[in-house]
Amino acid sequence: MRRALLIALLALPLPAVAQDLPPAAAAAADADQAGDAIVVTARRREESLQDVPLPVSVFSEKQLTSTGAYNIARVAQIQPVIQYYASNPRNSAINIRGLGAPLGLTNDGIEQGVGLYIDQVYYSRPAASALDFIDTEQIEVLRGPQGSLYGKNTTAGAINIRTRAPSFTPEARVELTGGNYDFFQGKGSVSGPLSDTLAARFAVVGSTRRGTVRNVRTNEWTNSQDNLGLRASFLYKGIEDLSLTLAIDYNKQRPRGYTQVAVRTFPTLRAANRQFGALATTLGYRLPTTDPFDRVTDVDAPLQSNQDQGGASLIAEWAAGDNTVTSVTAWRFWTWRPKNDRDFIGLPITTRSENNSDQRQLTQEFRFATSGNNKLDFTGGIFGYRQTIATDSVTAQGAAANQWTNGPTANPAVLDGLTQRAAIYYANNSLAAYGQLTWNATESIRVQPGIRFNFDTKDATYNATQSGGIANPTAAQQAQKNASLPAQSYTASYKAFNVSGDINISWRVAPDVLLYAVASKSFKSGGLNLNGLPALADGVTPALALAQVKPESVTHFEGGVKAQFWDRKITANLTAYHTDIKDYQTTVSNGAIGIVRGYLANADVRIQGVEGEFSLRPNDRFTAYLNFAYNDGVFTRFPDAPVAPENTGGTAQSIDISGARFPGVSKWSLAWGGEANVPAGPNGGQFYVGADASYRSSYSSNATPSPYFVVDGFSIANFRAGYRDDSNLDVFAWVKNAFDTHYFEFLSNQPGNNGLVVGQLGDPRTFGVTVAKKF
Template sequence: MTRDKLLFSSVALFALAVPGIVQAAEPASETTAEESADSAAVLDDGGIVVTARRRTESLQDVPLAVSVVDAKAIEATGTFNVSKLTQLQPSLQFYSTNPRNSAANIRGLGAPFGLTNDGIEQGVGVYIDQVYNSRIAAATFDFLDVEQVEVLRGPQGTLYGKNTTAGAINITTRQPSFTPEARAEVTIGNLGLVQAKASISGPIVDDKLAVRLAASSGKRRGTIYNVATDRWVNEQDNLGIRGQLLWRATDNLDLTLSGDYNRQDPECCAQIYVRTGATQRSLNRQFAELAAAFNYAPPSTNAFDRLTDLDSPLDAFQEIGGVSLRAEWDIGPGTLTSVSAWRFWNWGPSNDRDFIGLPITTVSANPSKQNQYSQEIRYAVSGNRFDYVVGLFAYHQKQHTTGAQEQGPAASRWLLNPTSPSANDPSVLNGLRSENDIVLKSTSLAAFGQLSWKVTDRLRIQPGLRLNYDKKQGSYVAVVTTGSGSTQLTSEQRGVLAPQSYNPEFSDWNVSGDLTVSYDVADDVMAYATYAKSFKSGGINLSGLPLDANNNPILAVGAVKPEKVDHYEVGVKTQFWDRRATFNLSGFWTEIRDYQATVTNGQLGVLRGYLANAEKVRVRGIEADFSVRPSERLSLYASGAFTDHEYVKFVDAPCPPELSGGRAASAANPPSAPGTPNGFSPANCDISGQWLPGISKWAFSYGGEYNLPAKLLGQDGQVYLGFDGNYRSKFSSNPSRSAYTDINGYSLANFRLGFRTEDRWNIFGWVKNAFNEKYYEVLATQSGSTGLVVGQPGDQRTYGVTLKADF
């Protein structure tokens, strides 16, 4: 029996052991307000409060596929950022080769898979205390003093807007309290892990002014050893601080001033040798013979030896932070909310973009600075027959990037045709340098509203509408000089680094909307159906344009069209067994026209992502959520998603590596079979019907916790054992699916064993990836069609001890 079949059988047996389980998708809040169990097992119970519809209400009353992970689950499972959250949320995907090149997707949609292009929006909005974060890098930071995380699945454009065509991640931090409280947590583990968190809150002026302060710091040794520098890389080095001041100005007006600063400064992020695959380049231009020409061999051809020899500095410094002021004013029949915010993001990277220990590309860095300003005003009313929310939103972003790429002495032989005399002259490309100056200005304005009409005590109709205006202006200037400082380039030099200067623009209005009908079939059974028509703003290419046959930039692809989304969803939310069990089920069908795909420029030596529109893609599937608490001692959950996905029509897509790098195909010379050395390569490929990248057809998470009364050092409490597992099936790691970059399915298992008292202490040991599963997070290819495949191995087995205290 294969491992996948064994895993599926195990899940099936677990389902039989717990009557009613099918799948589940929300390892959410585990406890009621009265329960003190610090576990990740009971997921929702009708008492869970969410703000998914921009007003406070019970999770089970929201006709929306939404999952909640509360603070207890976050702390118990070690879910310290969005990347780790994916192990609890089968429908959430997160990919990152470094903080800038990260993507959070829901149901496989959201951001193009590949290198980040600053000229487009993400399709999954990240909100922290109601403030939109335009940079997905915010999702790479550790959660700091978080109360709960809501994952809203499906288009959320009406209320969340700003291109949340795939969903939203709504993070709520703990708020200032007029009751004094403090928390502290310390974790130590293998790989030199040391992590500390603390928060304190209380009144400054009784019933008028309260403050909350929180801080966290964490470090961990890297997981990849660089033999060239004798250092471990891909480490963790995080610092975060947050302060909040709550002023109860009047009985009906609260003002909350918040400020935060977060910093990461790891030696990161290495992608290392995984394998090679045949392309259509001539054999002497593919990896094996190129490496032999330099008498080069990677330190290991087994990525799970975790060795590399990168010879360019690695750095992934970033800092993010800002200030916000939130006003909540109970006026008339509803609440007026104003959220004003300024956010910044500074990025200071250094990469080795040839991925090996040869001086091919010696400099690859795109330091960037961004400022964003946003203002949202909402008025929300809950009435006997009508609930509604209306609002206005304004946003402005400015980003400035000053990038550089420089070639080294091995570049000529590696990148140029070996039949050319230049290939044997290192000086042709050595010192060839491109310095880029990139500016983005983006403005968005919106008016929105959503109404919930209680037609009867059981039937509700909920229409929503949003009018949005987006404008983007960009500037891209690349100045290329030779090693001697000249700007006079040969055709071969321009083919490696091309000077470019262009000023793309985009502006447009769009109207999005949704309609949801929900019906209470019984007291604890609600069914709903939704149709949403949504848009993701058009974009501009700000990573350099692809080149034509004469190595000149193709200005016609300076902008891409908006995505147009049609989304259908039906679902049912149920509770039974005196609300000790919850089972939610949803089915969805999403079609996107003019899907914004990131593709990789095929020019030699250039690793740049640019944007293209796929004519149509489709994602459809079924998700289910189940949790049960048979007794106060035992809690169980299981979650799952089946997702069918494909490019419905994409006839001019970039070709996968096995069809790239050869001579230009024509009518007289049709494309060669994949992987034919010195073959004929098509200019583009029809990948209609193929998989979308990054999406597993099957994904599960499952687990539970069992506790027993116990006493330790005179303290009454509970000893507990918890388990959390997850599985995902094979997925593609390339925009055009390739035989070389599919990532096989894998499963991870995490355990914890500890002792806790009711209101003070919690100490537990934990182990993650307990069975030391070998898996890849992402795979990618080296530029130039050499056939080299590189990747990031997932974390090996880690373990440690955590001590927590509440005061």
């Protein structure tokens, strides 16, 4: 039914005539053969990519289509500086250089360090990154703090997505893709004038795919895709020098999933009868397989990851000579209705894990830009932000929960049916003023200081009740119930004013060579713990000292060179950076309880490295690119980190891991590829072949380093071959992960800390055919 609806909707066509170029640094080759500049708006003005004195990667619609990058997760596979982790849409994190959000379960009480902007609108929910791109024209990835140019403060970088604007020239686009695992994706858009002063654009995208993990208990496929996105936009130009753009979008996802699979077991310091193997034997359980790449699970709780999100925005742009005034007004909503099996195996341990959540977001930005002075330019603005999140959480334990948590001799009835219901409310208000001045000191030297003033208030309430489990418990049994799913109530608040700033100095030493240096002092506002708190020694009173986490203080230095050679047929961009974060907001697990429950803590972090983007286009018949990132990240201070999972059951409750490897980021990441074509026929036709590959070295998947939670390095290769011509027809076959590399996106400690590692599997080999046409 869904597929039939998509095909019917695609009587309106949609984005993407896939053309010849691969990602990122190769975007320089997306300009015409004369070496015309790529125009970006990353710094809130139109300028050539090679003129931007910052590391910026650009992905055009053509590159996104040809590489199959239809969401942020796919972009991360071909851009080494991006890390993307998601156990489900809510628990999604976009990181740049390893920074942005801590690896692990999402905590709504902290903000994202990477700003996601679509058509100038800030998206506060990382769940938006799981959506398919709709009618996307260009994606720009900025690294480093961006607080003096963007409305919401972003300490790690920003992803700036621009969709196609309504056109007064009629046009239509369609793209259809089919592949294995019953994959089908349809995209379509149509645009044109409604009157002499009003143009409209309508777009749709839909994706379905069978799951890649088989549940042998229910005989169903899990971790599937089922997405639908709709977008309408209207452009009014009835008043001289004024343009008004109204956009409305709606997106929904209805996949069956998600779950992780058992990877390996490891010994803990607990008694022999409390190791995973012994407990499983006691409870008469056996894993369905010992090979995670059999892609099977036996979870016994329902799986559901339903999300709906959308909103409306109105952008007004008034140009008066060399001055531009912009207003961006936006309202957005996000609704999340999940069902999870948080023990990840076929035992009745945690039988319900549902955090039904509703978010509402309102933003207003006023921005002013002037460029009328040969010596001085200025861009500045005011940004207001209001966010509310209401969450109703239900967690329930099953018949095996108590033995799994407290040992085989524990009374199963104590936790059987124990249920915690939590009502969580969070309100976040923010007001900021920001600006950046450009001083053209000479024809070749620019000095750009920036400043930001930010005021934040955050308020939260957490009320959890406890019911079920054994009736009339003894004191010891009640303690077990409280350790598992406590009744808990607390309030928390945060209020602070911050000032931050940066300075950028660039020097064009030759027409095609730019040197730049950046120094910035930035921050991320303090956070509130919304996942419940660990208890004090009495086992009941919440540790209120952990309710609030300190703001992050970021000191960042960066320097680089952007250069083109051989009549701009070669592009070479290099940057080196050093970032120190005091009071980095990280998520740690409470090992005292038998379910996944993360809370926030502060640590100090240092991230430094070197990045390079190189592209070659000697002629119209061949392109190639190579991107690399070297990233060295460590905790410079983390004296009270949780012990490693293998040390569970020992006397130590915390450990000093200062100097340890920072989790979630590979030391080396690379992406490379290219494309070649030959003429075919009189209509400008050509046959082409292309390849893209990526490599990421190993990384730690646990805050406290552990050899059992290291994700091994892996490489993925993708290939495509097809035909295109001047009629804007493009037909190509593709294969992703061509060599069926077995890899994990991340590893986790199975609740209970009994010695089982579970992991999120990367996609297997997929292949298919794409047909794209522009009219």
